[in-house]
Amino acid sequence: MPGLNPTRVTLDNGVTVIAKSSHTTPAVSMLVGVRTGAYADPADREGTAALCARVLDRGTVTRSADAIADDLDGRGASLSVVTGRHQTAIAATCLAEDFGSVLALAADVARHPRFDDGEIATRRDNLITTIRQEEDNPASMAADAFSQALYGSHPYARKVRGTVAGVESIRRQDLVRFHQKGFEPSGITVIVVGDLDEDAAIASVAKLFGDWSAFAKASADKPALAVPDALPIATRNLVPVPMMNKSQADVVYGFVGIRRSDPDHTAMSVMNNALGQYAIGGRLGDNIRERQGMAYYVFSSLDATFGQGPFTIRAGVAAANVEKTIASIDAELTSLLDKGFTDQEIDESKSYMIGSIPRQLETNGAIASFLLSVETFGLGLDYDQRLPGLLSAVTKDAADAAAKRLLDPVRATIAVAGPWSPA
Amino acid sequence: MVRETVLGNGLKVLIQEVHTAPLASVWCWYRVGSKDEGPGVTGVSHWCEHMNFKGTRNIPRDQVKGIIEKFGGSWNGYTWIDQTTYLETASKDALDRMLFIEAERMDGCLYDPADCESERTVIISELQGGENDPEQLLDTEVTAAAFKVHPYHHPTIGWQTDLETMTREDLYGHYRRHYVPSNATLVVVGDVDTDQTLKAIEKHFGKIPPGTVPPRVKQVEPEQQAERRVVLRKPGTTAYWKAAFHAPAFEDEAFFPLLVADAVLNGAAGLNIWSGGGVSRPQRSARLYRALVDKGLASTVSGALMPTQHPYLYGIHAGVAEGQSLSAVEEVVLGEIDRLRTGGITPEELKKVQAQLRARFVYDGDSVTDIAHQIGYFETIASWSAYHALRTRMEAVTAEQVNAAAAKYLTASNRTLGWFEPQVEA
DSSP: OOOOOOEEEEOTTSOEEEEEEOOSSSEEEEEEEESOOGGGSOTTOTTHHHHHHHHHTSOBSSSOHHHHHHHHHHHTOEEEEEEOSSOEEEEEEEEGGGHHHHHHHHHHHHHOBOOOHHHHHHHHHHHHHHHHHHTTOHHHHHHHHHHHHHHTTSGGGSOTTOOHHHHHTOOHHHHHHHHHHHOOGGGEEEEEEESSOHHHHHHHHHHHHTTOOOSSOOOSSOOOOOOOOOOOOOSOEEEEEEOTTSSSEEEEEEEEOOBTTOTTHHHHHHHHHHHHTHHHHHHHIIIIIIITOOEEEEEEEEOOBSSOOEEEEEEEEOGGGHHHHHHHHHHHHHHHHHHOOOHHHHHHHHHHHHHTHHHHTOSHHHHHHHHHHHHHTTOOTTHHHHHHHHHHTOOHHHHHHHHHHHOOGGGOEEEEEESOOOO | OEEEEEOTTSOEEEEEEOOSSSEEEEEEEESOOGGGOOTTOTTHHHHHHHHTTSOBSSSOGGGSTTTTGGGTOEEEEEEOSSOEEEEEEEEGGGHHHHHHHHHHHHHOBOOOHHHHHHHHHHHHHHHHHHHTSHHHHHHHHHHHHHOSSSGGGSOTTOOHHHHHHOOHHHHHHHHHHHOSGGGEEEEEEESOOHHHHHHHHHHHHTTSOOOOOOOOOOOOOOOOOSOEEEEEEEEOSSOEEEEEEEOOOTTSTTHHHHHHHHHHHHOOOOSOTTTGGGSOOOOTTSHHIIIIITTTSEEEEEEEEOOOSSOOEEEEEEEEOTTOOHHHHHHHHHHHHHHHHHHOOOHHHHHHHHHHHHHHHHHTTOSHHHHHHHHHHHHHHSOTHHHHTHHHHHHTOOHHHHHHHHHHHSOGGGEEEEEEEEEOOO
C-alpha cells in the first residue's frame, strides 16, 4: 500500500503548507488550521472562540459578507469555520476549477476579518439559540455535566460553544484580540487535498499566506501547547440532570484520559476499540446492546489532545434501565481489570484498525483532516505508513495495562440526563 | 461504466470498476421500505434490517461480530420509505467475503425468537432516542398529517404501539416475502475485475430460488383540499417550524424544477441521502437564509426534496431564534414562497443554483461507497441509469419550469404546517 506521501513546506513566516494530489473527483478540499480555540477563551467570556468562528467569514476588510456569500454560492463551494478546544479550522470544498479563488477567499477570511458590529449581533443571537437548543438535548446535557464534574476547576470543564452569559458579554474588541493573538503565522497549517498539482498548489498558498508577518519567531516545528494536568479523581461521582419531559436517558460514564503525546496512546486506542468500538460497540455493545437489548447505542471513545481529554463510555437507555446500564458498565470494567482482554479480541481490534486505514483515507476531506491532525500533534508525515507497525506492536499485556491505568469503577464520573433521578 | 447483468433467478447485478483505492463496496438493495407495511406492523422493515445482522444458516450468531471488521471493513444498513439496504466496504481482498455475507442475508437469516425479543427493546430505544429531539417529533407529526391514505404516512421506525405487539412470525414472514432475488439489486463498486466479480456473484447467489415479486403499494394519496396544521406543545427550550408540501416523485418531470426551486430558497443540497456529500450547503445567498437567518428570525433554515418512488413531500424547516416567534418565521417563509410563486426566479439565480447542483453531484460520489450507494439508490426507486442522467436533467431545467412547479406545488391547500411550541416546565 503506497503511503500518502504529501508535500510539506514551511514558509519563511512559519506557515506550514501540506499538499496532496488525488484525482478521484474533480474537486478539492482545503483546511486552514489555526492553533487556537475555546481553550484560549477569556475566563469571563466563554464562547469567544465559538463566536469568532461564526463571525470570521462574515466579511473581510475588502469583501462584504454578502459578497463572500455570493462568491461561494455562485461556485457551489462550501466554506465553514469550526472551532474546538485547541484548534480552529476554516474548511472549504470546491470544484478543482475554483481552487485558486476559494483558497484566496479562505486566506482573506483568515487574515483580514472585518468583525462587523451588525454581523456580531446576528451571529451572537444565533449562537445563543444554539446553546439554548442544546439545553433541551439530553446527550449534550449529560456530556456537559460529565465534563464539569470530571474536570472541576480545570479549563476542560468549560464548554466549547460557551454559555449564554459568556456569549452575551463578548464585545467586538474581544474578537479582534482573540484573532490577533491566536491567528499567528507560526500556528497556521494550510492543507490542500484533491485534483491539483502539489507544487503549483503550494506556490498558490505561499503567494496568499507568505507575506503574513509573524509576531513570534518562525519555526518549522510548532511546540505542543502546555495544558496543566487534570486534578486526580479519587471517588465515584454520579451527577443526575433530570429532564422529565424526555423519552429516554443519556448516560456518560468515564475518566480523565491521556494526552496525544502519551507513549501509551496506541495501546490506549486498541484498548478503546476492543472495549467499546469493535463491531457494534466492542465488549460493551455485546453486553448492553446485543445480550441485554437495553440500548440502541453504546460505545467508548478516547479524546486525546494537548491535555488529558476524557475517556468516555456513552449509552442511550430507557429510564428504567439506567441503574442496570451503569451496573453493566461497572461489571464489564471490573471483569476487564481482573481478567484482561483475550488474545483474540486484541488481534481482531488490531487487524480492524490496520485494515481500515485505506478506507479512512479515501476521500479528500478525510485525508485533509488526517493530515491536519498529523501536523498538529507532530506525528510525522509518514504516520499513515508507520501506523500499521505501531498498532501491530501493541500486545495484549499493553492493552490490559492501558485499561488498568485509566479504568476503575471506584473512580468513575457518571452523568445521566433524561427522565431519571436516583432513587 | 456500469455493467448490468440479471442472474437466472432475477437478481439484478450492477458492477462499476473504480481503481483509485484498493477498496470494494458491496450494497444489496431490497425494494421494501416502510411504505410496504400494513396496519399493525409499522416498522417491520426496519426491525427486519436489525434482525438481518444476527446470524444465518452458515454464519453462526457468535461469528457475526468481526466478520468484515477483520478485513478492516465497515458494514451498515438502513431502511427508509422505499428501500432497505445493506453495505460492506473493505479491502478488495474481502470481496468474496462481502458477497457471501449478502447472499446469506438474502436467504439464510434465522430470526431466533430470543434475538427478536432482545431487539424489540433496542428498537424502542432507538425510537425514544429520536423522540428526544423536538424537530424529529415535529417531522413525524407533520408527515403523518400530510398523508391520509398513502403509507408514507407512518414513520420508518414504526409506531411504538406496533413495536410492542409485533411477533416473530410478523418479522419472519415479512423477511421471506421481500428478501428474494427478484426484489433485489446487488451493486459492487471498486477496485475489482467485472468478469471475476460476476463469477463470484453467480457462485454465491445463483442457487437462491427466485421467489415471487411481492405485491406493490397501490394507494394513491388524494389531492389535498385544505391547509393542515399541527401544533405540538411540549416542554422545551426553543421553537421549531416546519412546512411540508406534497411533491412530485423522482421520475416526474416536475422533480428537477422543484429541486432547483429549493436550491433558490435554501441552497443546493445534492441527492445523496447517505452521505449528503459531507459538505455543508452553499446557502448564504439563498432567499430563505437571507430572509430568516441573516435577519435574526431563525438560527437555521433548510429544505428537503428527496428522490422517492411515489410522490412524497417537499419540506422546509427552521429553528426559531431565541426571543423570536413562530408566527414571524411563518410569515416570512410563506411571504417568500408567494414571491417565488408570483415572481418566479431570475436567470442569475438559475445559473447560480445549477452551478451549485453540478458541484453537489460531484461531491455526492467521492468514494466507492457513495458511488455504489447512488447507483443502487436510483435503481431501487427508478433506474440506475437515472444516476448518470442527473446532471443532464438538472441542466435542462428552465426558469419557466421552475416557476410552473412552484406555482403548482407550493400552494396553501397543498401544505401542512407544523409548530413546535416549547412549554416552560412548572
